[in-house]
Amino acid sequence: MPPKFKAPRGTFDVLPEQAAQRERLLRAAHEICGRSGYKNIATPSFEDTALFERGVGESTDIVRKEMFTFEDKGGRSLTLRPEGTAPICRAYVEHGMHKLAQPVKLSYSGPFFRHERPQAGRYRQFHQIGAEAIGSDSPLADVEVITLLSDLLEEMGVPGVELRLGSLGSLEARAAYLDELKAHLRSRSDELSEDVSERIEINPLRAFDSEHPGTQAVMEDAPQLLDHLDQADSEHFEEVRQLLSAASVEFVIDPALVRGLDYYTRTIFSFVCDQLGAQSEIGGGGRYDGLIAQLGGPDTPAVGWAAGIERILLALDEEVEVPAGDLFIAVESADQNSKAVALAAELRHHGLVVEIDLAGRSMKGQLKHADRISAAHVLTLSNDGAASLRNRASNEIRDVQPADVLDLIRP
Numbered sequence: 469m470p471p472k473f474k475a476p477r478g479t480f481d482v483l484p485e486q487a488a489q490r491e492r493l494l495r496a497a498h499e500i501c502g503r504s505g506y507k508n509i510a511t512p513s514f515e516d517t518a519l520f521e522r523g524v525g526e527s528t529d530i531v532r533k534e535m536f537t538f539e540d541k542g543g544r545s546l547t548l549r550p551e552g553t554a555p556i557c558r559a560y561v562e563h564g565m566h567k568l569a570q571p572v573k574l575s576y577s578g579p580f581f582r583h584e585r586p587q588a589g590r591y592r593q594f595h596q597i598g599a600e601a602i603g604s605d606s607p608l609a610d611v612e613v614i615t616l617l618s619d620l621l622e623e624m625g626v627p628g629v630e631l632r633l634g635s636l637g638s639l640e641a642r643a644a645y646l647d648e649l650k651a652h653l654r655s656r657s658d659e660l661s662e663d664v665s666e667r668i669e670i671n672p673l674r675a676f677d678s679e680h681p682g683t684q685a686v687m688e689d690a691p692q693l694l695d696h697l698d699q700a701d702s703e704h705f706e707e708v709r710q711l712l713s714a715a716s717v718e719f720v721i722d723p724a725l726v727r728g729l730d731y732y733t734r735t736i737f738s739f740v741c742d743q744l745g746a747q748s749e750i751g752g753g754g755r756y757d758g759l760i761a762q763l764g765g766p767d768t769p770a771v772g773w774a775a776g777i778e779r780i781l782l783a784l785d786e787e788v789e790v791p792a793g794d795l796f797i798a799v800e801s802a803d804q805n806s807k808a809v810a811l812a813a814e815l816r817h818h819g820l821v822v823e824i825d826l827a828g829r830s831m832k833g834q835l836k837h838a839d840r841i842s843a844a845h846v847l848t849l850s851n852d853g854a855a856s857l858r859n860r861a862s863n864e865i866r867d868v869q870p871a872d873v874l875d876l877i878r879p
């Protein structure tokens with residue numbers, strides 16, 4: 469017996485009955501981003517490992533534990549992309565996009581890969597849609613990208629969504645705060661989880677994200693970053709909040725909000741959904757004003773987000789019916805095949821969904837097949853040249869000329 473294969477752990481197949489809802493989401497994202505001037509970009513599924521080490525950050529869980537890294541036949545270290553922002557910044561620098569009109573506004577979708585412990589809403593291959601505005605430090609850009617995701621979730625009808633907003637300040641201004649935070653963590657390091665305590669020096673902010681009860685208790689009295697923003701960062705944050713309100717986007721301020729990637733500066737945000745259980749974040753992002761320069765480009769501020777396609781679909785938890793075809797053409801015998809093929813081709817050119825029998829079935833078998841695929845109409849081509857059209861819902865049957873079928877069934 470040949471072995472039976474299954475999709476690898478943490479991956480899944482998207483079956484046709486699940487594809488319709490996914491297509492609706494991608495279309496809505498494309499339209500909403502397009503209406504604000506975001507253009508599509510696609511980057512490769514793998515990149516040099518060093519891009520993520522440098523871009524996402526060596527102290528992050530993603531780089532430390534979750535990357536699918538392999539060596540190619542030339543001995544180069546490559547990594548299946550765990551996220552899309554570092555690759556897009558790489559493309560921005562590589563293609564000299566700083567010479568284009570700024571900001572460069574990009575949107576994308578595709579598969580991403582993280583070696584995480586699989587559970588509902590968390591996979592090893594998942595899909596994101598995202599948007600990035602590169603080349604503006606204006607709070608207007610923050611608000612524009614946040615509004616895109618807010619509009620998308622509203623358009624899709626995702627229930628129970630909350631937008632959480634925070635600010636990490638600029639890199640320079642954050643340094644003094646981090647010293648204070650590290651001192652607080654060091655003073656109570658015996659209460660912290662091993663993971664947090666190991667990373668006090670390299671990534672103290674992650675302590676805010678910990679689910680470890682001891683760490684959580686320590687964080688309750690921790691100094692808050694929002695109280696330590698410098699004037700420029702505070703003003704930026706204040707303006708983001710005002711403009712969001714002007715755009716009627718509701719949000720709550722979350723002083724303990726942190727994110728799992730190292731590149732963030734100033735605004736960070738997270739859309740969470742109460743329908744999702746443990747993996748409650750549907751999408752998030754923020755500013756990353758230092759990343760392009762860190763990847764060898766000119767000093768360029770930027771802001772963006774990504775949302776998990778599977779998480780949005782899980783939150784919707786409803787299947788859209790696969791749209792049924794418009795017409796099935798049944799033939800009395802193979803003599804009518806040429807006519808059926810020609811007519812099907814013509815009607816498909818006009819945008820109708822038309823199927824013909826591909827299995828040499830009897831007339832009875834063909835009619836049964838038309839029922840199974842739920843075709844709206846069935847056209848029967850007889851050997852004597854006659855043709856009849858049946859509306860399957862009303863069961864009305866009439867004799868027709870094949871040339872008239874288009875007008876008779878066009879929706």
Ligand code: HAM
Binds near residue numbers: 590754
């Ligand atoms: P992220 O928060 O790592 O950000 O991922 C964004 C979204 O991808 C999450 O909110 C979640 O919905 C989804 N996601 C992440 N990991 C998984 C997984 N293992 N399974 C299923 N869904 C997942 C980023 O990736 C940044 N690049 C976002 C960004 C863009 N920041 C600025 N620009």
